[in-house]
Amino acid sequence: MEEQKKRTRRANGESAIYFGKDERWHARVPMGHKDDGTPYRRHLTRPTRKELVDEVRRLEKQRDEGSARQPGKPWTVEKWLLHWIENIAKPVVSENTYDGYEVAVRVHLVPGVGKHRIDRLEPEHLESLYRRMQKAGSKAGTAHQAHRTARTALGEAVRRGHASKNAAALAKPPRMEEDETEVEPYSVEEVQRLLLEVNKRRNSARWMLALALGLRQGETLGLRWEDVDLDNEYLKLRRNRLRPRYAHGCSDSAPCGRKAGYCPDRVQTRRETKNTKSRAGRRAVPLPGPLVAMLRSHQDEQERERKIAGDLWSKSDYVFTKPLGGPLSPNTDYHDWKRLLEDAAVREGRLHDARHTAGTVLMLLGVPDRVIDQIMGWEPGGAARMRVRYLHVPDHLLKEVARKIGAAIWGAPETTAVDKNQDNGS
Numbered sequence: 001m002e003e004q005k006k007r008t009r010r011a012n013g014e015s016a017i018y019f020g021k022d023e024r025w026h027a028r029v030p031m032g033h034k035d036d037g038t039p040y041r042r043h044l045t046r047p048t049r050k051e052l053v054d055e056v057r058r059l060e061k062q063r064d065e066g067s068a069r070q071p072g073k074p075w076t077v078e079k080w081l082l083h084w085i086e087n088i089a090k091p092v093v094s095e096n097t098y099d100g101y102e103v104a105v106r107v108h109l110v111p112g113v114g115k116h117r118i119d120r121l122e123p124e125h126l127e128s129l130y131r132r133m134q135k136a137g138s139k140a141g142t143a144h145q146a147h148r149t150a151r152t153a154l155g156e157a158v159r160r161g162h163a164s165k166n167a168a169a170l171a172k173p174p175r176m177e178e179d180e181t182e183v184e185p186y187s188v189e190e191v192q193r194l195l196l197e198v199n200k201r202r203n204s205a206r207w208m209l210a211l212a213l214g215l216r217q218g219e220t221l222g223l224r225w226e227d228v229d230l231d232n233e234y235l236k237l238r239r240n241r242l243r244p245r246y247a248h249g250c251s252d253s254a255p256c257g258r259k260a261g262y263c264p265d266r267v268q269t270r271r272e273t274k275n276t277k278s279r280a281g282r283r284a285v286p287l288p289g290p291l292v293a294m295l296r297s298h299q300d301e302q303e304r305e306r307k308i309a310g311d312l313w314s315k316s317d318y319v320f321t322k323p324l325g326g327p328l329s330p331n332t333d334y335h336d337w338k339r340l341l342e343d344a345a346v347r348e349g350r351l352h353d354a355r356h357t358a359g360t361v362l363m364l365l366g367v368p369d370r371v372i373d374q375i376m377g378w379e380p381g382g383a384a385r386m387r388v389r390y391l392h393v394p395d396h397l398l399k400e401v402a403r404k405i406g407a408a409i410w411g412a413p414e415t416t417a418v419d420k421n422q423d424n425g426s
Helices: 049-065 077-089 095-113 123-135 140-159 188-198 204-213 217-221 289-312 330-343 353-364 369-376 380-390 395-409 417-423
Strands: 016-019 025-033 039-046 234-237 239-241 273-275 283-286
Touching (some): 039 049, 077 140, 188 204, 204 353, 217 239, 217 330
Antiparallel strands (some): 234 283
16 A cells, blocks of 8 residues: 555656545646646546546547647637637638528527537537427428537537537437428420510519529629620629628617618628639629620610619619619519519529529530539539439420330330320320
Protein backbone atom coordinates (compact mmCIF):
# COMPACT_ATOMS: atom_id res chain seq x y z
CA MET A 1 0.00 0.00 0.00
CA GLU A 2 2.93 2.36 0.78
CA GLU A 3 4.15 1.75 -2.77
CA GLN A 4 0.70 2.63 -4.11
CA LYS A 5 0.67 5.95 -2.33
CA LYS A 6 3.91 7.16 -3.88
CA ARG A 7 3.36 9.75 -6.60
CA THR A 8 5.14 8.69 -9.78
CA ARG A 9 7.04 11.56 -11.35
CA ARG A 10 6.79 11.70 -15.12
CA ALA A 11 8.58 13.61 -17.85
CA ASN A 12 6.99 16.83 -19.09
CA GLY A 13 3.98 16.08 -21.31
CA GLU A 14 3.29 12.67 -19.77
CA SER A 15 0.33 11.86 -17.56
CA ALA A 16 0.89 11.45 -13.81
CA ILE A 17 -0.94 8.59 -12.05
CA TYR A 18 -0.98 8.24 -8.26
CA PHE A 19 -2.96 6.76 -5.37
CA GLY A 20 -4.50 9.46 -3.17
CA LYS A 21 -5.29 9.82 0.50
CA ASP A 22 -8.97 9.34 -0.35
CA GLU A 23 -8.16 5.72 -1.27
CA ARG A 24 -8.82 6.40 -4.99
CA TRP A 25 -6.57 6.48 -8.02
CA HIS A 26 -5.91 9.91 -9.58
CA ALA A 27 -4.35 11.17 -12.79
CA ARG A 28 -3.25 14.53 -14.17
CA VAL A 29 -3.36 14.47 -17.97
CA PRO A 30 -1.61 17.31 -19.88
CA MET A 31 -4.09 18.69 -22.44
CA GLY A 32 -2.27 21.71 -23.85
CA HIS A 33 -2.50 25.32 -22.76
CA LYS A 34 -5.21 27.72 -21.65
CA ASP A 35 -5.99 30.99 -23.41
CA ASP A 36 -3.49 32.82 -21.17
CA GLY A 37 -0.69 30.38 -22.09
CA THR A 38 -0.54 28.47 -18.81
CA PRO A 39 -0.48 24.65 -18.95
CA TYR A 40 -3.83 22.89 -18.72
CA ARG A 41 -4.12 19.45 -17.11
CA ARG A 42 -7.28 17.41 -16.78
CA HIS A 43 -7.83 15.73 -13.43
CA LEU A 44 -9.33 12.22 -13.45
CA THR A 45 -10.16 9.87 -10.59
CA ARG A 46 -11.34 6.24 -10.52
CA PRO A 47 -11.64 3.56 -7.81
CA THR A 48 -9.18 1.18 -9.49
CA ARG A 49 -5.94 1.71 -11.32
CA LYS A 50 -7.07 -0.27 -14.35
CA GLU A 51 -10.18 1.90 -14.80
CA LEU A 52 -8.06 5.01 -14.48
CA VAL A 53 -5.42 3.86 -16.97
CA ASP A 54 -8.14 3.03 -19.52
CA GLU A 55 -9.66 6.49 -19.10
CA VAL A 56 -6.26 8.20 -19.31
CA ARG A 57 -5.49 6.39 -22.57
CA ARG A 58 -8.88 7.38 -24.01
CA LEU A 59 -8.33 11.01 -23.08
CA GLU A 60 -4.78 11.05 -24.41
CA LYS A 61 -6.04 9.66 -27.71
CA GLN A 62 -8.67 12.42 -27.93
CA ARG A 63 -5.99 14.98 -27.12
CA ASP A 64 -3.63 13.67 -29.79
CA GLU A 65 -6.45 13.58 -32.37
CA GLY A 66 -7.51 17.11 -31.47
CA SER A 67 -11.04 16.04 -30.46
CA ALA A 68 -10.79 16.55 -26.69
CA ARG A 69 -12.87 19.24 -25.00
CA GLN A 70 -10.90 22.41 -24.41
CA PRO A 71 -10.51 24.13 -21.02
CA GLY A 72 -13.18 26.49 -19.78
CA LYS A 73 -16.88 26.28 -19.06
CA PRO A 74 -18.52 23.69 -21.37
CA TRP A 75 -20.76 25.01 -24.12
CA THR A 76 -24.45 24.27 -24.04
CA VAL A 77 -26.01 23.32 -27.36
CA GLU A 78 -28.00 26.57 -27.32
CA LYS A 79 -24.97 28.76 -26.66
CA TRP A 80 -22.91 27.01 -29.32
CA LEU A 81 -25.64 27.09 -32.00
CA LEU A 82 -26.25 30.81 -31.50
CA HIS A 83 -22.52 31.52 -31.61
CA TRP A 84 -22.00 29.28 -34.65
CA ILE A 85 -24.82 30.70 -36.76
CA GLU A 86 -23.94 34.37 -36.22
CA ASN A 87 -20.15 34.29 -36.02
CA ILE A 88 -19.10 31.25 -38.06
CA ALA A 89 -21.83 30.43 -40.61
CA LYS A 90 -23.30 33.85 -41.43
CA PRO A 91 -20.12 35.44 -42.85
CA VAL A 92 -19.45 32.58 -45.29
CA VAL A 93 -22.80 31.11 -46.45
CA SER A 94 -25.40 32.58 -48.79
CA GLU A 95 -28.40 34.47 -47.50
CA ASN A 96 -30.78 31.64 -48.38
CA THR A 97 -28.59 29.06 -46.64
CA TYR A 98 -28.36 31.28 -43.58
CA ASP A 99 -32.15 31.67 -43.51
CA GLY A 100 -32.57 27.89 -43.47
CA TYR A 101 -30.01 27.51 -40.68
CA GLU A 102 -31.56 30.32 -38.66
CA VAL A 103 -35.07 28.84 -38.73
CA ALA A 104 -33.79 25.37 -37.83
CA VAL A 105 -31.79 26.76 -34.89
CA ARG A 106 -34.38 29.20 -33.54
CA VAL A 107 -37.57 27.20 -34.07
CA HIS A 108 -36.45 23.60 -33.56
CA LEU A 109 -32.95 22.91 -32.24
CA VAL A 110 -32.65 25.47 -29.43
CA PRO A 111 -36.10 24.74 -27.92
CA GLY A 112 -35.63 20.99 -28.47
CA VAL A 113 -32.07 20.21 -27.29
CA GLY A 114 -30.58 23.57 -26.37
CA LYS A 115 -30.22 22.88 -22.64
CA HIS A 116 -27.87 19.91 -23.09
CA ARG A 117 -24.15 20.33 -22.70
CA ILE A 118 -22.60 20.03 -26.13
CA ASP A 119 -20.15 17.37 -24.98
CA ARG A 120 -22.98 15.30 -23.50
CA LEU A 121 -25.44 15.51 -26.37
CA GLU A 122 -26.33 12.02 -27.63
CA PRO A 123 -27.78 10.87 -30.96
CA GLU A 124 -30.88 9.68 -29.10
CA HIS A 125 -31.60 13.25 -27.96
CA LEU A 126 -31.78 14.39 -31.57
CA GLU A 127 -33.78 11.38 -32.75
CA SER A 128 -36.30 12.08 -30.00
CA LEU A 129 -36.50 15.70 -31.19
CA TYR A 130 -37.19 14.61 -34.78
CA ARG A 131 -40.04 12.38 -33.60
CA ARG A 132 -41.54 15.19 -31.51
CA MET A 133 -41.33 17.53 -34.49
CA GLN A 134 -43.26 15.12 -36.68
CA LYS A 135 -45.87 14.48 -33.99
CA ALA A 136 -46.34 18.26 -33.78
CA GLY A 137 -47.07 18.36 -37.52
CA SER A 138 -43.66 19.07 -39.08
CA LYS A 139 -42.89 17.30 -42.35
CA ALA A 140 -39.98 14.90 -42.63
CA GLY A 141 -38.21 17.49 -44.80
CA THR A 142 -38.34 20.00 -41.94
CA ALA A 143 -36.78 17.47 -39.58
CA HIS A 144 -34.12 16.78 -42.19
CA GLN A 145 -33.31 20.49 -42.39
CA ALA A 146 -32.87 20.59 -38.60
CA HIS A 147 -30.72 17.45 -38.81
CA ARG A 148 -28.45 18.88 -41.52
CA THR A 149 -28.07 22.13 -39.59
CA ALA A 150 -27.17 20.29 -36.38
CA ARG A 151 -24.70 18.05 -38.20
CA THR A 152 -22.91 21.06 -39.73
CA ALA A 153 -22.85 23.07 -36.49
CA LEU A 154 -21.73 20.17 -34.30
CA GLY A 155 -19.10 19.15 -36.83
CA GLU A 156 -17.51 22.56 -36.37
CA ALA A 157 -17.69 22.14 -32.58
CA VAL A 158 -15.83 18.81 -32.85
CA ARG A 159 -13.15 20.35 -35.07
CA ARG A 160 -12.58 23.05 -32.45
CA GLY A 161 -12.40 20.59 -29.58
CA HIS A 162 -15.63 21.58 -27.81
CA ALA A 163 -17.07 18.06 -28.17
CA SER A 164 -15.52 14.66 -28.76
CA LYS A 165 -18.18 13.41 -31.18
CA ASN A 166 -20.77 14.75 -33.58
CA ALA A 167 -24.07 13.46 -32.20
CA ALA A 168 -25.96 14.53 -35.34
CA ALA A 169 -23.62 12.53 -37.58
CA LEU A 170 -24.57 9.43 -35.59
CA ALA A 171 -28.30 10.19 -35.31
CA LYS A 172 -30.77 8.74 -37.82
CA PRO A 173 -33.11 11.34 -39.33
CA PRO A 174 -36.68 10.34 -40.24
CA ARG A 175 -37.25 8.61 -43.52
CA MET A 176 -38.07 10.94 -46.39
CA GLU A 177 -41.20 9.59 -48.04
CA GLU A 178 -41.52 10.11 -51.76
CA ASP A 179 -44.06 12.73 -52.73
CA GLU A 180 -47.32 10.92 -53.40
CA THR A 181 -48.25 13.37 -56.15
CA GLU A 182 -45.90 12.71 -59.06
CA VAL A 183 -44.92 15.88 -60.90
CA GLU A 184 -46.62 15.90 -64.27
CA PRO A 185 -45.09 18.33 -66.79
CA TYR A 186 -47.45 20.55 -68.71
CA SER A 187 -48.42 19.16 -72.11
CA VAL A 188 -47.74 20.99 -75.37
CA GLU A 189 -51.44 21.89 -75.48
CA GLU A 190 -51.30 23.38 -71.98
CA VAL A 191 -48.14 25.35 -72.83
CA GLN A 192 -49.89 26.74 -75.92
CA ARG A 193 -52.87 27.82 -73.80
CA LEU A 194 -50.46 29.55 -71.43
CA LEU A 195 -48.74 31.20 -74.40
CA LEU A 196 -52.04 32.67 -75.58
CA GLU A 197 -52.66 34.08 -72.12
CA VAL A 198 -49.15 35.46 -71.46
CA ASN A 199 -49.30 37.44 -74.68
CA LYS A 200 -52.01 39.56 -73.01
CA ARG A 201 -49.83 40.43 -69.99
CA ARG A 202 -46.85 42.52 -69.00
CA ASN A 203 -43.53 40.72 -68.91
CA SER A 204 -44.92 37.96 -71.13
CA ALA A 205 -41.45 36.68 -72.07
CA ARG A 206 -40.77 36.04 -68.40
CA TRP A 207 -43.08 32.99 -68.37
CA MET A 208 -41.85 31.58 -71.66
CA LEU A 209 -38.27 31.62 -70.38
CA ALA A 210 -39.48 29.25 -67.66
CA LEU A 211 -41.63 27.01 -69.87
CA ALA A 212 -39.31 26.84 -72.87
CA LEU A 213 -35.85 26.98 -71.26
CA GLY A 214 -36.45 25.95 -67.66
CA LEU A 215 -34.94 29.05 -66.06
CA ARG A 216 -35.32 29.20 -62.29
CA GLN A 217 -37.31 32.05 -60.76
CA GLY A 218 -34.25 33.73 -59.26
CA GLU A 219 -32.33 33.45 -62.54
CA THR A 220 -35.14 35.02 -64.56
CA LEU A 221 -35.85 37.88 -62.17
CA GLY A 222 -32.12 38.58 -61.82
CA LEU A 223 -31.60 38.97 -65.59
CA ARG A 224 -30.29 42.32 -66.80
CA TRP A 225 -30.21 43.57 -70.35
CA GLU A 226 -26.43 43.33 -70.38
CA ASP A 227 -26.90 39.56 -70.01
CA VAL A 228 -29.09 39.30 -73.14
CA ASP A 229 -27.64 39.22 -76.68
CA LEU A 230 -30.65 39.31 -78.99
CA ASP A 231 -28.54 39.67 -82.14
CA ASN A 232 -26.70 36.42 -81.45
CA GLU A 233 -29.79 34.84 -79.83
CA TYR A 234 -28.50 33.80 -76.41
CA LEU A 235 -28.45 35.01 -72.84
CA LYS A 236 -25.97 34.60 -69.98
CA LEU A 237 -27.07 33.56 -66.51
CA ARG A 238 -24.76 34.76 -63.74
CA ARG A 239 -26.87 36.06 -60.86
CA ASN A 240 -30.01 35.28 -58.85
CA ARG A 241 -32.67 37.63 -57.52
CA LEU A 242 -32.99 37.33 -53.74
CA ARG A 243 -36.15 37.64 -51.71
CA PRO A 244 -36.25 41.12 -50.15
CA ARG A 245 -35.82 41.54 -46.40
CA TYR A 246 -36.72 44.73 -44.57
CA ALA A 247 -36.18 46.47 -41.25
CA HIS A 248 -38.31 49.17 -39.67
CA GLY A 249 -37.39 52.70 -40.68
CA CYS A 250 -39.83 54.37 -38.30
CA SER A 251 -38.59 55.74 -34.99
CA ASP A 252 -38.91 53.95 -31.66
CA SER A 253 -40.87 56.92 -30.30
CA ALA A 254 -43.43 56.68 -33.10
CA PRO A 255 -43.59 53.03 -34.26
CA CYS A 256 -45.83 52.26 -37.23
CA GLY A 257 -47.31 49.17 -35.53
CA ARG A 258 -46.88 47.04 -38.65
CA LYS A 259 -44.52 44.27 -39.67
CA ALA A 260 -41.20 45.48 -41.04
CA GLY A 261 -42.17 44.61 -44.62
CA TYR A 262 -45.20 46.93 -44.43
CA CYS A 263 -43.54 49.80 -42.58
CA PRO A 264 -44.05 53.07 -44.57
CA ASP A 265 -40.38 53.92 -43.94
CA ARG A 266 -39.04 50.40 -44.36
CA VAL A 267 -35.36 49.89 -45.13
CA GLN A 268 -34.16 47.01 -47.29
CA THR A 269 -31.48 45.06 -45.44
CA ARG A 270 -30.66 42.45 -48.07
CA ARG A 271 -28.96 42.97 -51.43
CA GLU A 272 -31.14 42.53 -54.51
CA THR A 273 -29.09 39.84 -56.24
CA LYS A 274 -26.19 37.49 -55.64
CA ASN A 275 -23.81 35.97 -58.15
CA THR A 276 -24.53 32.39 -59.13
CA LYS A 277 -22.53 30.15 -56.81
CA SER A 278 -21.79 27.13 -59.00
CA ARG A 279 -19.89 26.95 -62.29
CA ALA A 280 -22.83 25.10 -63.88
CA GLY A 281 -25.20 27.89 -62.81
CA ARG A 282 -23.12 30.47 -64.69
CA ARG A 283 -24.00 29.48 -68.22
CA ALA A 284 -25.04 30.62 -71.68
CA VAL A 285 -28.49 29.56 -72.87
CA PRO A 286 -29.63 29.68 -76.54
CA LEU A 287 -32.81 31.60 -77.33
CA PRO A 288 -35.39 30.19 -79.80
CA GLY A 289 -36.37 32.63 -82.54
CA PRO A 290 -39.93 33.26 -81.26
CA LEU A 291 -38.53 34.01 -77.79
CA VAL A 292 -36.07 36.48 -79.30
CA ALA A 293 -39.03 38.24 -80.94
CA MET A 294 -40.90 38.30 -77.60
CA LEU A 295 -37.88 39.84 -75.84
CA ARG A 296 -37.48 42.51 -78.54
CA SER A 297 -41.14 43.43 -78.19
CA HIS A 298 -40.77 43.43 -74.39
CA GLN A 299 -37.76 45.74 -74.62
CA ASP A 300 -39.73 48.22 -76.74
CA GLU A 301 -42.69 48.09 -74.34
CA GLN A 302 -40.42 48.66 -71.34
CA GLU A 303 -38.95 51.74 -73.04
CA ARG A 304 -42.47 53.10 -73.60
CA GLU A 305 -43.32 52.53 -69.92
CA ARG A 306 -40.15 54.34 -68.89
CA LYS A 307 -40.99 57.40 -70.98
CA ILE A 308 -44.56 57.53 -69.66
CA ALA A 309 -43.39 57.20 -66.02
CA GLY A 310 -40.80 59.96 -66.40
CA ASP A 311 -39.25 60.91 -63.06
CA LEU A 312 -41.29 58.22 -61.29
CA TRP A 313 -39.32 55.48 -63.05
CA SER A 314 -36.95 53.55 -60.79
CA LYS A 315 -33.81 53.29 -62.86
CA SER A 316 -32.45 49.77 -63.25
CA ASP A 317 -31.17 47.47 -65.97
CA TYR A 318 -33.44 44.54 -65.10
CA VAL A 319 -35.13 42.76 -68.00
CA PHE A 320 -38.34 42.27 -66.01
CA THR A 321 -39.51 45.13 -63.81
CA LYS A 322 -42.47 46.59 -61.98
CA PRO A 323 -44.69 49.07 -63.91
CA LEU A 324 -42.55 51.92 -62.56
CA GLY A 325 -39.23 50.13 -62.88
CA GLY A 326 -37.17 48.34 -60.24
CA PRO A 327 -36.83 44.56 -59.87
CA LEU A 328 -39.83 42.27 -59.51
CA SER A 329 -40.50 40.74 -56.10
CA PRO A 330 -40.32 36.92 -56.09
CA ASN A 331 -43.50 36.84 -53.99
CA THR A 332 -45.41 39.01 -56.47
CA ASP A 333 -44.06 36.89 -59.31
CA TYR A 334 -45.35 33.72 -57.63
CA HIS A 335 -48.88 35.11 -57.29
CA ASP A 336 -48.80 36.30 -60.92
CA TRP A 337 -48.04 32.71 -61.94
CA LYS A 338 -51.05 31.42 -60.01
CA ARG A 339 -53.32 33.98 -61.71
CA LEU A 340 -51.86 33.05 -65.10
CA LEU A 341 -52.77 29.37 -64.59
CA GLU A 342 -56.28 30.31 -63.56
CA ASP A 343 -56.85 32.69 -66.48
CA ALA A 344 -55.47 30.16 -68.97
CA ALA A 345 -57.68 27.39 -67.52
CA VAL A 346 -54.60 25.26 -66.90
CA ARG A 347 -54.40 22.89 -63.94
CA GLU A 348 -52.82 24.01 -60.67
CA GLY A 349 -49.06 23.64 -60.46
CA ARG A 350 -45.94 25.03 -58.86
CA LEU A 351 -43.91 27.63 -60.66
CA HIS A 352 -41.03 25.14 -60.51
CA ASP A 353 -43.15 22.66 -62.52
CA ALA A 354 -42.46 24.83 -65.56
CA ARG A 355 -38.82 23.77 -65.17
CA HIS A 356 -39.86 20.10 -65.29
CA THR A 357 -41.79 20.88 -68.48
CA ALA A 358 -38.81 22.48 -70.19
CA GLY A 359 -36.48 19.61 -69.28
CA THR A 360 -38.93 17.01 -70.57
CA VAL A 361 -39.40 18.88 -73.87
CA LEU A 362 -35.63 18.98 -74.37
CA MET A 363 -35.48 15.22 -73.82
CA LEU A 364 -38.31 14.52 -76.25
CA LEU A 365 -36.56 16.64 -78.89
CA GLY A 366 -33.55 14.36 -78.61
CA VAL A 367 -31.23 17.02 -77.22
CA PRO A 368 -28.00 15.36 -75.96
CA ASP A 369 -27.71 14.99 -72.18
CA ARG A 370 -24.67 17.23 -71.99
CA VAL A 371 -26.53 20.07 -73.71
CA ILE A 372 -29.60 19.55 -71.49
CA ASP A 373 -27.33 19.74 -68.43
CA GLN A 374 -25.91 23.09 -69.59
CA ILE A 375 -29.28 24.62 -70.42
CA MET A 376 -30.75 23.48 -67.11
CA GLY A 377 -27.65 24.46 -65.12
CA TRP A 378 -26.89 21.07 -63.56
CA GLU A 379 -23.49 20.22 -62.06
CA PRO A 380 -21.70 17.34 -63.84
CA GLY A 381 -21.48 15.23 -60.67
CA GLY A 382 -25.21 15.35 -59.96
CA ALA A 383 -26.59 15.76 -63.48
CA ALA A 384 -27.69 12.13 -63.86
CA ARG A 385 -29.66 12.32 -60.60
CA MET A 386 -31.27 15.61 -61.69
CA ARG A 387 -32.27 14.15 -65.05
CA VAL A 388 -34.07 11.31 -63.27
CA ARG A 389 -35.90 13.85 -61.14
CA TYR A 390 -36.82 16.38 -63.83
CA LEU A 391 -37.15 14.50 -67.12
CA HIS A 392 -40.49 12.70 -67.35
CA VAL A 393 -41.39 10.10 -69.96
CA PRO A 394 -44.96 10.73 -71.26
CA ASP A 395 -47.44 7.86 -71.56
CA HIS A 396 -47.60 8.04 -75.35
CA LEU A 397 -43.84 7.52 -75.57
CA LEU A 398 -44.03 4.48 -73.29
CA LYS A 399 -46.81 3.03 -75.46
CA GLU A 400 -44.68 3.56 -78.56
CA VAL A 401 -41.81 1.66 -76.94
CA ALA A 402 -44.22 -1.18 -76.01
CA ARG A 403 -45.31 -1.47 -79.63
CA LYS A 404 -41.71 -1.74 -80.80
CA ILE A 405 -40.91 -4.39 -78.19
CA GLY A 406 -43.94 -6.41 -79.33
CA ALA A 407 -42.83 -6.21 -82.94
CA ALA A 408 -39.23 -7.15 -82.14
CA ILE A 409 -39.95 -10.13 -79.86
CA TRP A 410 -43.30 -11.53 -80.98
CA GLY A 411 -43.37 -10.23 -84.51
CA ALA A 412 -46.63 -8.47 -83.64
CA PRO A 413 -47.73 -5.53 -85.75
CA GLU A 414 -46.96 -2.17 -84.11
CA THR A 415 -50.63 -1.53 -83.32
CA THR A 416 -52.70 -1.88 -80.19
CA ALA A 417 -56.29 -2.83 -79.50
CA VAL A 418 -57.09 0.85 -79.17
CA ASP A 419 -55.61 1.54 -82.62
CA LYS A 420 -57.66 -1.32 -84.15
CA ASN A 421 -60.87 -0.01 -82.63
CA GLN A 422 -60.11 3.43 -84.02
CA ASP A 423 -59.42 1.93 -87.45
CA ASN A 424 -62.81 0.14 -87.31
CA GLY A 425 -64.54 3.41 -86.52
CA SER A 426 -65.55 2.31 -83.04
